[in-house]
Amino acid sequence: MKVLLINGSPHKDGCTYTALEEIAKTLKEEGIGSEIYQVGTDVEACRACYACAKLGRCVINDRVNDFVDYAKDFDGFIIGSPVHYASACGGVTAFMDRAFFSCSKAGKIETFLHKPGAAIASARRAGTTATLDQLNKYFTITQMPIISGRYWNMVHGATPEQVKQDLEGMQNMRILARNMAWHLKCKEAGEKMGVPMPKEEEITFTNFIR
Numbered sequence: 001m002k003v004l005l006i007n008g009s010p011h012k013d014g015c016t017y018t019a020l021e022e023i024a025k026t027l028k029e030e031g032i033g034s035e036i037y038q039v040g041t042d043v044e045a046c047r048a049c050y051a052c053a054k055l056g057r058c059v060i061n062d063r064v065n066d067f068v069d070y071a072k073d074f075d076g077f078i079i080g081s082p083v084h085y086a087s088a089c090g091g092v093t094a095f096m097d098r099a100f101f102s103c104s105k106a107g108k109i110e111t112f113l114h115k116p117g118a119a120i121a122s123a124r125r126a127g128t129t130a131t132l133d134q135l136n137k138y139f140t141i142t143q144m145p146i147i148s149g150r151y152w153n154m155v156h157g158a159t160p161e162q163v164k165q166d167l168e169g170m171q172n173m174r175i176l177a178r179n180m181a182w183h184l185k186c187k188e189a190g191e192k193m194g195v196p197m198p199k200e201e202e203i204t205f206t207n208f209i210r
Contacts, residue, residue: 001184002033004074008081008092010041015122016080018160019173023078023120026177032184035074037067045094052102064098068111071099075184076116076147078176079135086127088134100138109142114197116183118147118176121154122163128154143198147183149176 005024009016017036024034044060051059058064071077079096081088103111119135121128129152139146153176155169156162164170 001075001188002035002073003027003076003078003180003184004071005034005036006039006077006079006092006096007036008039008079008089008095009122010089010091011082012038012040013160014082015155015157015160015163016082016120018163019120019122019155019170020078020080022170022173023177023180026174027181030178030181032177032181037070039092039095041091043091043094043098046097046101050105053105056106056108058098058102060098064095064102067095068099068103068108072108072111074115075187076118076180077112077144078118078120078147078180079138080120080122081131081135083121083123083127083131086130088121088131093134096135096138100142104142112139112142112144114143114145116147116180116187117142117144118180119153120173120176123154123156124158125156128152128156145183147176147180149173149179 005020007017007020020036024036027034044062049059081092084090100112103109117139119132121131132152136146149172151172153172155173156166
């Protein structure tokens with residue numbers, strides 16, 4: 001079993017990475033593999049063109065398509081983002097919008113469907129809960145169980161060194177990792193015992209304005 005840790009920060013080795021690294025260490029202790037995936041910068045936003053439904057992939061030919069193909073082999077996901085203006089940073093928002101939307105429209109929803117997900121936020125001071133709420137919506141619309149820690153999944157600090165001084169925040173990263181490992185092991189045990197996945201229904205769309 002392995003978990004993909006998505007670093008949505010434009011800084012490869014910054015505060016968000018520091019929190020994800022703590023998670024990775026704890027997952028390893030629990031016998032769960034992990035990898036930190038760097039989103040990077042210059043990610044183009046979704047065009048809402050719906051071409052992915054015809055092409056089977058996003059029409060914008062960049063790392064998002066490679067990510068979707070790569071992500072299908074992971075059993076769980078943790079998305080990390082710094083706080084920019086009390087919300088997730090623009091790069092990870094554009095990235096996840098296109099990744100999740102193209103998967104759903106291109107018939108690749110199994111990449112994420114029913115796999116556990118978690119979000120973490122890194123901030124100097126505030127805006128973390130709004131960021132977590134934003135990121136968690138990718139999971140809830142994709143029927144992904146949300147994994148929590150003992151507190152809201154956040155760390156504070158303006159530098160990686162300051163993040164490490166946030167003892168409660170770093171502890172919660174470890175608790176989150178253990179909860180993710182526990183869920184994955186329970187899911188695996190259930191599958192071995194023949195517990196079926198939830199029954200799927202055809203989606204019924206109801207518009208507010210008819």
